[in-house]
Amino acid sequence: MARHRGRGVATINYPIGMNLGGDPSQALVHSNPTGKFTVALSSIDLGQGMKSVTRQICAETLGIPVEDVYVDTADSDTGPHCMGSFASRGTHRVGNAVMAAAREARAVMMEAAAEELEVDPGDLETDGRGSIHVKGAPHRAISVRDVAIAAQFRQGKTISGRGIFLVPLSDVNPETGEMSPATCYAHACQIVDLEVDDETGEVTVLKMTSAYELGRAINPKLVEQQLVGGSWMGMSHALFETPEPYYPDTREGPRDFNEYLMPGPGDICPHDIVVLERPAPDGPFGAKGPGEMCANPSLPAIANAIYDAVGVRIDELPITPEKVLRALKVRGRPEAPPRVR
Amino acid sequence: MKTSIQFRLNDEEVATFADSGSNLLDVLREGIGDLSVKGGCWQGTCGTCTVLVDGMPRLSCVTLAESCEGKSIETVAGLRQGAKLHPLQTAFMERFAAQCGYCTPGMLMAAKALLDREPNPTRENVVDAICGNICRCTGYEPIIAAVLDAARAAPRRS
Structure with a gap:
């Protein structure tokens, strides 16, 4: 009867988005006569920050303040098409589409500004604070608002842009079947320290230590939040969530919060996180995606740590106390006291 | 009736x-x-x-x-007094203690009940206070940190 400590390590290589059908997403950007811009998307913000990130990407590309961009994700019936918010694809796919749309809108904005200032559009630059001026001559300037008014009421131009991101089709090598279905990979490594009680089968996660490589973090606070919450969900997949007992027959399965268990605030552990930013060549400002990928390393790391602690290899999730006890019964309890590390 | x-x-x-x-x-x-x-x-x-x-x-x-x-x-x-947010609301914002935000009203009230009763809570007190409130986004850690921050930030009553 003892509690045994174990340590497990896992690394993952996570393709951003799906591989099917090019995994496209579209975006439309247009200005209002006030010089504010709207991004129209069908991509849903579940709370993960899609609106914040696409707003930043649009503002940065247009060269205007982030406060002057509004992101509208109102309606997938009327908005431009999106495959959805999953597979860590939002920042990368939708971000790229927004960037393309904002580039096109920026070109029209600069042409309209050039017409008002009677200069060549190539000689103009934005200052990021709501003004457009001749390079090297900041006094030859016009506000984005005045450009929008002129485009709307005098020039008869729509300052707008269309964007789509589509993963290029990968050729299949007829000899080997080899192909490159994904263009962008995020990476993570996680170390889990835990304790296994050989009498109850209970697993207590003590500490997580992780490094995540996810391209440029467009919004570092949102990235950190996603990593903390995502690894909690990884722990939940590894140790808690189950449609048992008679899956796939769901008649006796869990139906509500009482029966479908996930870790509570008393089950969490300290988590040290390092974020490595290696810009992705095809990501918007180098971004990949932290979304779903951050839950992945916790599952194998926890399974490995349990093996390290008590010598049983459980390959069916979740690793419930019952499965640990059954496996220990077959293998026999490890020697007590636990191994000295 | x-x-x-x-x-x-x-x-x-x-x-x-x-x-x-x-x-x-x-x-x-x-x-x-x-x-x-x-x-x-x-x-x-x-x-x-x-x-x-x-x-x-x-x-x-x-x-x-x-x-x-x-x-x-x-x-x-x-919770807020006019334009002035309650220390718990400020701390939840600063700690990014919400993603989808659906649990936040309940979390804030459970935390307020704790701080009203125990102005200097331990981490364990906070875990006990919110353990009946489910969050599916944050992993709880940012919420616990926010409640502890709010307790430190609140004006002390003797």
């Missing part, structure tokens, strides 16, 4: 008529119009509908409205 119910809501007297046997959540949202209270599971398991009844956290979806006659009820709508 409709019954008249009167209580204090966030320091104001309110009264409404409700079907006998109505739960407090429906009466607050539909009778009074306080939409800051959210319904989640409607069976007392998720905690998002938590309000304070005479200072104690209660699951409004399984609390009989009639049992609150004459009592004092606090919801998240009464």
Whole structure:
């Protein structure tokens, strides 16, 4: 009867988005006569920050303040098409589409500004604070608002842009079947320290230590939040969530919060996180995606740590106390006291 | 049959008529119009509908409205004083203690009940106080950190 400590390590290589059908997403950007811009998307913000990130990407590309961009994700019936918010694809796919749309809108904005200032559009630059001026001559300037008014009421131009991101089709090598279905990979490594009680089968996660490589973090606070919450969900997949007992027959399965268990605030552990930013060549400002990928390393790391602690290899999730006890019964309890590390 | 119910809501007297046997959540949202209270599971398991009844956290979806006659009820709508946010609200923002935000009203009220009772809570006190409130986004750590921050930030009462 003892509690045994174990340590497990896992690394993952996570393709951003799906591989099917090019995994496209579209975006439309247009200005209002006030010089504010709207991004129209069908991509849903579940709370993960899609609106914040696409707003930043649009503002940065247009060269205007982030406060002057509004992101509208109102309606997938009327908005431009999106495959959805999953597979860590939002920042990368939708971000790229927004960037393309904002580039096109920026070109029209600069042409309209050039017409008002009677200069060549190539000689103009934005200052990021709501003004457009001749390079090297900041006094030859016009506000984005005045450009929008002129485009709307005098020039008869729509300052707008269309964007789509589509993963290029990968050729299949007829000899080997080899192909490159994904263009962008995020990476993570996680170390889990835990304790296994050989009498109850209970697993207590003590500490997580992780490094995540996810391209440029467009919004570092949102990235950190996603990593903390995502690894909690990884722990939940590894140790808690189950449609048992008679899956796939769901008649006796869990139906509500009482029966479908996930870790509570008393089950969490300290988590040290390092974020490595290696810009992705095809990501918007180098971004990949932290979304779903951050839950992945916790599952194998926890399974490995349990093996390290008590010598049983459980390959069916979740690793419930019952499965640990059954496996220990077959293998026999490890020697007590636990191994000295 | 409709019954008249009167209580204090966030320091104001309110009264409404409700079907006998109505739960407090429906009466607050539909009778009074306080939409800051959210319904989640409607069976007392998720905690998002938590309000304070005479200072104690209660699951409004399984609390009989009639049992609150004459009592004092606090919801998240009464947390801030004018433009000034409650220290818990500020700390939740600064710690990014919400993603989708659906659990936040209940989390804030459960945390307020704790801080009203125990201005200097330990981490364990905070875990106990929010363990009846389910969050599926944050992994709880940012919420625990925010409540501890709010306790440190609040003006000390002797």
